[in-house]
Amino acid sequence: MGVGIEVTNLNAWYGTNHTLLDINLHIPANQATALIGPSGCGKSTFVRCLNRMHETNPIAKVTGSVRIGDIDIYADSSPVEIRRRIGMVFQRPNPFPTMSIYDNVASGLRLNGFRNRRVMDEVVERSLKHSALWEEVKDDLKKKSGASLSGGQQQRLCIARALAVDPEVLLMDEPASALDPVSTAKIEDLIFQLKSQYTIVIVTHNMQQAARVAERTGFFLNGKLVEFDSTHKIFTNPGDKRTEDYITGRFG
Amino acid sequence: MDKSFGWLMLICALSIFGIVALIATELTLRSQITISKFGIKFFFGSAWNPVSGDFGALPFVYGTLMSSLIALIIAVPLSVGVSVFITEMCPRFLRGPLSFLTELLAAIPSVVYGLWAVFILVPLLREHVNPLLIRAFSWSGIFAQPDFGVGLLAAGVILAIMILPIISSLTREVMTAVPHSQREAVLALGATRWEMIRMGVLRNARIGIVGSVILGLGRALGETMAVTMVIGNSPQILKNLLAPAYSMASVIANEFSEASDDTYRSALIEIGLALFIVTILVNALARLLVWAVTRGAPARTS
Amino acid sequence: MGGNPRRAGADLLSERMTNKTKTNGLHRLRRTLANHMATGLAVLSTVLVVAPLVAIFIYLLYKGASSLNLAFFTEIPKPVGESGGGMANAIFGSGVLLALGSVLGVPVGIAAGTFLAEYGRGSKLANVVRFTADVLNGVPSIVMGIAVYSLVVMPQKHFSAFAGGVALGIMMIPTITRTTEEMLLMVPHAVREAALGLGVPNWRAVLSITLRTASPGVITGCMLAFARVAGETAPLLFTAFGNQFWSASLNEPIAALPLQIYEYAISPYDDWHRLAWAGSLVLIVLIVVSVSLVRYVTTRGVLKGAS
Numbered sequence: 100m101g102v103g104i105e106v107t108n109l110n111a112w113y114g115t116n117h118t119l120l121d122i123n124l125h126i127p128a129n130q131a132t133a134l135i136g137p138s139g140c141g142k143s144t145f146v147r148c149l150n151r152m153h154e155t156n157p158i159a160k161v162t163g164s165v166r167i168g169d170i171d172i173y174a175d176s177s178p179v180e181i182r183r184r185i186g187m188v189f190q191r192p193n194p195f196p197t198m199s200i201y202d203n204v205a206s207g208l209r210l211n212g213f214r215n216r217r218v219m220d221e222v223v224e225r226s227l228k229h230s231a232l233w234e235e236v237k238d239d240l241k242k243k244s245g246a247s248l249s250g251g252q253q254q255r256l257c258i259a260r261a262l263a264v265d266p267e268v269l270l271m272d273e274p275a276s277a278l279d280p281v282s283t284a285k286i287e288d289l290i291f292q293l294k295s296q297y298t299i300v301i302v303t304h305n306m307q308q309a310a311r312v313a314e315r316t317g318f319f320l321n322g323k324l325v326e327f328d329s330t331h332k333i334f335t336n337p338g339d340k341r342t343e344d345y346i347t348g349r350f351g
Numbered sequence: 352m353d354k355s356f357g358w359l360m361l362i363c364a365l366s367i368f369g370i371v372a373l374i375a376t377e378l379t380l381r382s383q384i385t386i387s388k389f390g391i392k393f394f395f396g397s398a399w400n401p402v403s404g405d406f407g408a409l410p411f412v413y414g415t416l417m418s419s420l421i422a423l424i425i426a427v428p429l430s431v432g433v434s435v436f437i438t439e440m441c442p443r444f445l446r447g448p449l450s451f452l453t454e455l456l457a458a459i460p461s462v463v464y465g466l467w468a469v470f471i472l473v474p475l476l477r478e479h480v481n482p483l484l485i486r487a488f489s490w491s492g493i494f495a496q497p498d499f500g501v502g503l504l505a506a507g508v509i510l511a512i513m514i515l516p517i518i519s520s521l522t523r524e525v526m527t528a529v530p531h532s533q534r535e536a537v538l539a540l541g542a543t544r545w546e547m548i549r550m551g552v553l554r555n556a557r558i559g560i561v562g563s564v565i566l567g568l569g570r571a572l573g574e575t576m577a578v579t580m581v582i583g584n585s586p587q588i589l590k591n592l593l594a595p596a597y598s599m600a601s602v603i604a605n606e607f608s609e610a611s612d613d614t615y616r617s618a619l620i621e622i623g624l625a626l627f628i629v630t631i632l633v634n635a636l637a638r639l640l641v642w643a644v645t646r647g648a649p650a651r652t653s
Numbered sequence: 654m655g656g657n658p659r660r661a662g663a664d665l666l667s668e669r670m671t672n673k674t675k676t677n678g679l680h681r682l683r684r685t686l687a688n689h690m691a692t693g694l695a696v697l698s699t700v701l702v703v704a705p706l707v708a709i710f711i712y713l714l715y716k717g718a719s720s721l722n723l724a725f726f727t728e729i730p731k732p733v734g735e736s737g738g739g740m741a742n743a744i745f746g747s748g749v750l751l752a753l754g755s756v757l758g759v760p761v762g763i764a765a766g767t768f769l770a771e772y773g774r775g776s777k778l779a780n781v782v783r784f785t786a787d788v789l790n791g792v793p794s795i796v797m798g799i800a801v802y803s804l805v806v807m808p809q810k811h812f813s814a815f816a817g818g819v820a821l822g823i824m825m826i827p828t829i830t831r832t833t834e835e836m837l838l839m840v841p842h843a844v845r846e847a848a849l850g851l852g853v854p855n856w857r858a859v860l861s862i863t864l865r866t867a868s869p870g871v872i873t874g875c876m877l878a879f880a881r882v883a884g885e886t887a888p889l890l891f892t893a894f895g896n897q898f899w900s901a902s903l904n905e906p907i908a909a910l911p912l913q914i915y916e917y918a919i920s921p922y923d924d925w926h927r928l929a930w931a932g933s934l935v936l937i938v939l940i941v942v943s944v945s946l947v948r949y950v951t952t953r954g955v956l957k958g959a960s
Contacts (some may be wrong), residue, residue, distance in 0.1 A: 155538060157443065180681070183541025193532040197554050206550065209542040212680040258537070264540060356856035357772050363764035364773065364782045367830065370789060370823055374796060377803040388881050432698025440695055449699070451948065456706050458940045460884025462911045463933045466918045467709050472925070510704050519702070543684050545691035566791065573793025575887040576915060600795050600887070607799075623799045627792060634791035638784060 101298035102168035103128040104149065104265045109163035111144055111153060118144045120322045122163070125317075131290055131299040133309035133330065136319035137350060142302045145319065146270050149300065150185040151178035153157045167268060183211065186261030186297075190273040192253035194245030194260070200227075200236050203245040203256055207264035220264050230259040232288055251282025258289065262297075269293065271301040273309070287312050306346065310334050360430050374627060382621035384614050394620060399586045401606075406618040408625070410586035412597040414503065415626075418578060419509025419571040421592070422514055427564055429511075430518035431553075437519075438526045439548050448580035450523065457516035465580035468509040473500040473581055476508070481593055493589045501583040503592045509577045521566060525559030525644045540593055562640025569633040573626055575600040706821025710937070717934030730913075733878055738926050740932050742899050746814070746908035750899070751879055755816025758825025758882075759875055763864075765826065766821060766833025766871075771859050783834070786827040797824055798888035803811045806892060814900070814907035817893025824888060825878045832947075836867045839951070880943035884936050886911040910936060931956040 111119035113259060119141050126132045148151040148161055151172060165172050172181045176206040194203050204223045213219060223240070227233040232255040236243065245256055259300045261269060271290075275283035290299055290312045296335040303309050309316050310330055317327040318339075326333065337343045344350060367402035379386075385393060385406060396407020437449050477500030484504075494504075529552050537551035553560070583595020584605060599622050610616040731738035757889045765782070773779035783832045800818040806812055840863050848858035864871065886909075889895070894906035895916065917925035 108736070144627070150539065152535065152539060155535070177543075177685070179541050179543055181541070182539055187539040188533065189532060189539075191532060194531075194538040195533065195536070195550070195554070197557070208539075210537075210542050210546055211542060212684075260536075260540070353856045354856050356766075356859075360764050360768035360772050363761045364768040364779075364830070366761050367765060367782050367827060369790065370826065371785060371824075373804065374792070374800040377800045378796070378908045380801075381803045381807075429698045429702055432695045433702045435691075436695035436699045440692060449703070451944075452706055454948070455941060455944055456702075458944050459709070460886070460911055460936055460940070462884065462886045462915050462918070463709075463713070463936060465927055466914065466933055467712060469918055471708070471712060512693065515702055543688035545689075546684070546686040548691070548861060569791045571789075573796070575793060575795045576753050576911075580915075580919060600793055603795055603799070604887060604890055607802075608894070620803070622800055623796050630792050630796075631788055634788045635784075638787050642784075 101129045101296060103298065104300070105164075105166040106149075107164045107166075108233055109145070109165060110146060110161070110195055111141075111148055112160040112283065113144075113156065114158040118322050119148070122324050124317060124324060124327050126298065126300060128298050129295060130303060130314040131294050132318060133313035134300065134302045134315045135221050135306055135309050135316060135343065135345070138164050138304075138321040141322040142319040143272055144271055146300060146302050149268070149320065150182050151186055152182070152187065154178065155194075175265075183207070183264050184266050185268045185270060186264070186266035188254065188257050188269070188271045188274045191277050192249070192250060194253050194256050196246035197242060198243045198245055200243055200245055200248075200256060201240040204259045204263050207260060207290050223259075226259040226263040227256075229262055229293065231285060231292075232253045232256060232259055249282075251278050251285060254278060254282065255285060255289070258286075262293075266297065268298045268300065273304060274339065276304060283308075306334070316344060318334070319346070354367055360367045364471065371631075378609055378620055378624040378627060382617045382624050384617035385621045386617075388614070393618070394625065397588060399602075401610075401615045404614055406614070408599070408622050410588050410617070411597050411599040411602050411622060412625075413588045414506075414582060414586075414598040415572055415600070417503050417592070417596070418506040418582065418598060421504065422510035422571045423564065423568060424506065425511035426515045426518060426567060430515050430522055430563075431560065433515075433519045434526055435553075438523055439544070439552065439619060450520070453516045453519055456512075459573060461513070461576035464509055464513055465577035468505065468581045472509060473505050473609055476500050476505055485593070487600040492590045493592055495593065498593050498594060499583065501581050502594050503582065503596045504546070506582040506596070506598065509581055509590075510571045511573060512576055513577060514570050517570055518563050518567040522556070522560050523565030525556040525563065525641065528559070528645050529555045531633055556644060559641050559644030562637045562644070565633055565637035565640065569630050569637060572633065573600055575604050575628045579604045599623075654940070665801070680733060684689070690803035704895065713930065713934050713937055719932035721934060725928070725931050729899060730925075730928070730956060733912060733922060738924075738928070740910065740913055742896065743908040743910045743913035743932065746893070746896065746900070747883055747910040749814055749903075750817045750889070750909055751883060752819055753814065753903070754821030754825055754882060755875070755879070756824030757819065758829055762826045762829025762875075763833050764877070766829040766837065767859060769830065769834040770837035771863065783831070786830050789827040790831070792889070794824060794885050795887035797914070798891055801888065802891045809904075811904070812894035812906040813904050814893055815903045817889050817907065817909065818903075820888040820892045821882045821885070823913075824882050824885065827877040827882060829875055832877060833867075833871050836870030836874055836951075837863060839870065840866045870947075870950050873943070873950045876943045877947050879907060880940045883939060884911055886915050905911075 106122055106124050109119055109122040122145060134145065136142050144153060149165060151160060153159050156196060167185065195206060198206065201223055204226050205219050208219055210224060226315060227236065232252060245253070246301065277285045278286065287308065290301065293299060301313065313330050315328065316330040316333045318325045318333065321339055326337060326339045328338065333342060334346060337346060384597055389406065391405065394408050394412055397409040398405050398407045399410060441449065477498055481494070481498045485496060487499065488494040533555055534547055534551045537547040542550065578598050579601040582598055582601055584597055584601060585595035586597045587594065603619050603623055609621050610619055724737055726739060726744065727741050728739035729742040751817055769779045769783055797820055801816055801823065805816040805819055845858060845863055848862040889909050890914050893909055893912070895912040896906045896908040900907045910932055914929045918931035
C-alpha cells in the first residue's frame, strides 16, 4: 500500500533565489493529490524536493523535513534508495531510446541487481498491465525500441518503468501536458486505478484535470502554499482570495 | 552580379572535391610502375629492398597498424575517463580550463611531440618502464630484449598522447548532446551517479563515441613526424613491441627524397596512396557515426 | 485492473528489498563502491592526460627559453661544431611559405565557407562539401606533400618555396572553409535581414554586412589555420625541402621552422638540439595565442555585434 507524506517547514533555494517558503502539508496515503498554480510558483520544485531530484542542481539547497511513511528522506546522505521508493514521471516522456520496451521497464530492476529472468518477465508484464500498455505492446516487447512508440504510449511506458521498482509514492510532473486529449484521458484513467495502491502527487496546469482525478488539491503561489484542502472545496468555495482569483482565471 | 558572386562561391566550394581528385589522380598516376609490377601482393610482401628492386610493404603496414592499436588501447580508456570527468563530475569552474587544455594538446605540432618524445619519453621508457615490462612479460615474447627505447611501444605511446585530445573532445561533444531528461530519468529510478552516467549518457552516446574512437584511429594511422622520430626505422615484423619497426608514413618521410629511381619512388607513392584511401575511408566512417548522433551540427575542425 | 490488487512489483521486490536486507545491503555496498571507483578512475584519467601536457610545456619552457636570445631570431645556423647561431632563415622561410599558402588558401577557403553558410545552407551539396572538407582535414599531410611533389616538383625538376606554398595552401583550404562557415553561422539572422530589408543586393549584404560582422571570427579562424599549418613538417619534406642558408627566391628550396626543428632534433649535436627546443617554443607560443584568440572570440559573443 502507499504511504503518507509529511512535509514540515520545507524551504528551497536555487542559488540565492528562495523558491519555496515554509511549506507545511500532509499528503494522505492512497489518494491523488493535485498541486496547481501559475508558472514559476514552485510546484515543480516542491515535487522535486520530495524525491531529492531538486539537489541534482549544484546550486540548489533545501532545509526542513520531508517524511515519507516513517522515513526522513534527508536523513541519509545518499538519495539513491529514496529515489527508488519514490517514482517520478516527467512532463515530457523520456524512455530510453537505445533500449527495447522490455529493457526500458526492466531498467530499474537491473539497476537494483535483479538478474532472475522469470522474476523480471513477471514484473515487466505486471507493470505494463498496470500502466494500461500491455495489450498494445505485448507482442513487441523486445523488438521495438522505447522511442518508437507514440507520445501517449511513451508516457505510459515511463509510468510502467517507474512502477516496476515498486515505489510507494508516484510523483507526476504535468504528465499529460505534452500529450493529445485522447492520451491525456488514458493517463487520467490510469491515475484513478493506481490510486488504490500508490500515493500519487500530480502537478498540473490544468484545473479541470485536478478536479477530475484528485481528492485533495494544493494551490501554490510565489513559492508559498496558499491553500491545501479537498479538491471540491478548493474549486467551489476556496478559503483564500488568491486561490479564488486563480481558479476564476484572473491571472494565469 | 549577384549570380556571378554566387557562382564564384560555388566554384570555391567545389575546390574541395578538386583537391580530393587531385590527390587521388597524382598518387595513382605516379605509382603505376609498382602497381602494375606487383599488384596487390605489394602489401603482402615483407622484403623491402631498394637495391634489388624488390618492394614489399607488409612491414610498414604492420608497423602502422600495431602502433595505432597500442595507441588506441592506451588512449580510449583515458579519453573516455577524461570526458566523463569533464562533462559529468567536474566542478563547474574547472570545466573551461580543462577543455582548453585538451584543445591545446590537439594543436601541438607533430614535430614538437616528436622532439619531446625523443629526449624525454624514449629515455623514460628505456630506463624505467621497459625493464619492468621485460621482467614481467618476457615469457610471452611481447616485451623482450633488446631494449633501445625506440620501437613500436614508444610510437604507440606518443600516438596515444596525440590522439587523446581529438577522441576526448568529440566524446565530450556527443555526451553533452545527450538530453538532460535522459539523465533525470535514470536518477529518478534510484541510480548512483556512475549508474546514471553508464545508463543515461554513455549508452545513448555510444555510437558517437565509437565514431570519435575511429576518428582517433584515422589520425593515428597517418601521423608522421613524431612516429618517425621514435619508431626505430627498421622494416621488420616482430612480436616484440620493444623492437624497432617502421610505419607507412615514416618510410615515406625518411626515404622519399633519397629515392633514386622511378620504381623506388613509385613504391613509396603507392604506400602513400594506400594511406590516402584508408584514412579517407576511416575518417568518412567516423564522421558519419558522429553525425548520426549530433544530427549534423557543424563538427569541430580539429 | 479489476480484481488484481497487488502492485506491479510487489511481493517480488518489496520482500527482497526489506526482508533479505543482508543481500540488499551487500548489493548497495557494491553499487556504492562501483560509484566511487568510477569517480576515482575518471579523476586518474584526467591527471594522466593533463600530466604529459604540463610536462611538455614545462620542458619546452625550461629547455627552450634558455636558448632563446636575439641571435635566434637574427642569425642563420652556424656550421657544425660552432656554437650559437639561430633559426632566422627558418622563421623567415615559414613566413614566406605561409604568405604563399594564404594567397591560395585564404580566398578560396573563405569563399567556400561563405558558400556553405550563405548560399548553399542546408542544401545537399553543401552537406557533401562540408563532409568532404572534414574528411580532408583527416588526411595525413604527408600525402598532400606527395601530391604536390607530383604536381609541381616533378615537372619543375627541383624543390622550391613555391611548391611548399602550394602544399600549405591546399592544406589551409578545408580548415579555413569550416572555420569561416562556423563563424558566419554565428551571425544572427537579424543582421542579414536588416541588410536585405534595406534593399541591399544579396552579394553586397554578404560581403559588407555578414562577413564584416563575422570578421573577427573569420580572421582568427584563418590564424588558427596558419598556426596549424605553420607547424606542419611532412608536406614540406619534399616540396620546400629546407635550406641552411638565407633564401628569398620562390624557385629554390627554402627553410621552414618545423623542418629545421626536425633536422636538428634527429641530429647528434647538442647545440642543434638546443635550437630545436627554442624553435619549438616559438611554435607553441604562436599556437597558444591563436587557440586562445579563437576561444575568446567565439565564447565572448564578439560576433553577435557586441563589442
